[in-house]
Amino acid sequence: MSLSGAQVMLECLRREGVAHVFGYPGGSVLPIYDALYDCRDIMHVLVRHEQGAAHMADGYARATGKVGVCLATSGPGATNLVTGIANAYMDSIPMVAITGQVRTTVIGKDAFQEADITGITIPVTKHNFLVKNAADLPRTFAEAFHVARTGRPGPVLVDMPLDVSQQRIEWSGDQYPLKVDMPSYRPTTRGHEVQIKRAAAAIAQAARPVLYVGGGAVSSGAQAEVTELAERTNILVTTTLLGKGAISEAHPLCMGMLGMHGTAYANHAVHNCDLLIAIGARFDDRVTGKVDRFAPGARVIHIDIDPAEIGKVRQPEIPIVGDVKTVLQVLLKHVEPRPAGEWNEQIEEWRQRFPLVYPRDGGLYTEAIVEHIGEATEWKAVMATDVGQHQMWAAQYFRTRAPRQWITSGGLGTMGYGLPAAIGAQFARPDERVVCLSGDGSFQMCTQELMTASIYGLPLIVCISNNRSLGMVRQWQEMFYHERYSHVDLEQSPDFVKLAEAYNCIGYRVTTLEEFRAAFAAALEQTNRPVVIDCSVTGAENVFPMIPSGQTVNEMRMHTRLEELRSAPNADPEGWSYDEEDQKLSQIVDAGHGGAQKEN
Amino acid sequence: MALTLSGPSSVQGQQHIITVLVENHPGVLARVSGLFARRGYNIESLTVSITENPDVSRMTIVVGGDELVLEQITKQLNKLIEVMRVVDYTEFAAVERELALIKVNAEPRDRAEIMQIVEVFRARIIDMGERAFIIEVTGGTDKIDKIRDLLAPHGIREMVRTGVIAMARGSRTA
Ligand SMILES: Cc1ncc(C[n+]2csc(CCOP(=O)(O)OP(=O)(O)O)c2C)c(N)n1
């Protein structure tokens, strides 16, 4: 059977089990769109801006562990993807981005809508390909998906010139490689047994150990192993922003997030620990602050699939290169049970002394919104956020019970990510409730994707934490630039309710917590229409605790009203107990959402 | 194909010669050199050529930096999909060679001295003009620096160096 390159490409996507492609057409991808015209089994989602397509593919990947796929035309279409690709790269998200390219005969001649997208994306992709012959398509796509999903996952771009998409080749159906073998790319998944035994010994010797768990634990589907390790040894766990969900945050051994806006007790624990067990985490500067004062007295075990992460920031005493889940399974064979001791009590004391607080006075605070979203959805909602203060409050207060339930832009901190990522997640998990918490600034960066959500009838709930300001920047200007508020005022924003309605969504405006609860309840009734809730929150609030950039736990700033709020009668609300549901969730193997990390 | 990218010859810290075997694809050089620029590593010289295997190119890179920097460079290079192998020649015995062409002023009264220098360094005069010679010299970087310094008083009009290439001694291969 003779097929066009574009049709061959679709065959390749079929072989990879791709069910959704987020894309936007244009001249150089016309053959691909022509092939899509007849395609019934792969759903193409028409976005409103290519950045949205890339973030949707990213959100889809985070929600499932599968490779997300986006598609754009050459030139501006391709360059519009770049932010989304960079975002996925920083957070190690598996993605295949397909771009059209001008004909091979005119590449390099500044042809109409030509951009050197493979050149542009070298620093933000795990790898990229420029296909010059349709016959190379099967191998190229097999390699692209293989590279994207294995090892440390990441985005891969495939650039397809127009004439390659048009070129007809004979397709027998068995050209697609069943197994990919790339001699120069063979990630190490099994950790070194000797090192693993050393790690077990170090754990047995430690008096003040801490588990520091990052996104690698989520991407390798290691929640059962992380939980088991913590429970068996009674070692408390802190997660990074991307590690949220690697253990239920309701678990008594979970201290929540660490770092700049992490919990004070997690930061104190890490600062004072004698053994830091880093699992799929990369010692990001938002975590460490001043590197040489980070966990200064600790021996370090570092488990990571990427050898380049070992020693990049902190030299570990015991490096273990391998897939987190695989390594932990072996480690668990060597780790002896360990009772909770004084160290656990010390951390508990910090937890009592420095809890997360905000004024629970009925006012509309973003923290209260996050807690209500959690309670109203039994902490089962998939939560996507944008970037800013609201994101940090969500990180602090959203009790993530299961991996892939928490979707946020970590490494790149991309405003505009939340809405399209939520849309991607909703396509991936149609039966689950997806909530996007955005900011009045961030929301305006990809608002147009409301149209995508509304056309496809997604029951998304978008809550805008509207503080009439670029709050996080305002906070820094208040604290570090003498309250010289320069260009952070968003008093003039569109009417978000009318805007929602213009996109055929439902819009609510709320000014009190009571109103928010009612609006959220109404939103939960929706089954096929997005709801936007514009929440007029108390303005000029700051996120605490905060360790200023490049500083240490000693400079951590606590909530200005900590003393008063800690002892308030309703300081610790109900609903933070670890229950059977959490237990069950921690046993679910990642395959539940489509089986990530299949090494082939 | 040979391509050289020679930087200034004053590099902080230790110098390392690393050999990188890469798949012979267009664009590989951009990935490798871009990685150095992006992560702020200091390239002293970079040479690319084909090898005994036409599918494989060999890059020889001289970089400055301490052990930790070198370890990061090696790991980051290994992360590039098209990089097959990275070998640090600082670790074991290897021969290192560089070739330079030096065009030096050669007034009649200076010729004898220049020819003497050439002889001592076992270099060759490959072009003799009215007022200038082209001298070809191979050797380690030190040797080439040395002859350059000795010729400098006569006036060096132009110099081109290939950058270092290296090979392990004995039967060992990269
Ligand atoms: C694309 C992009 N541009 C700029 C920034 C810098 N930045 C970080 S947070 C922030 C303010 C975000 O405002 P908003 O979405 O209203 O959230 P808030 O902090 O007010 O909750 C800005 C401008 C960024 N992270 N991303």
Ligand SMILES: [Mg+2]
């Ligand atoms: Mg705001």
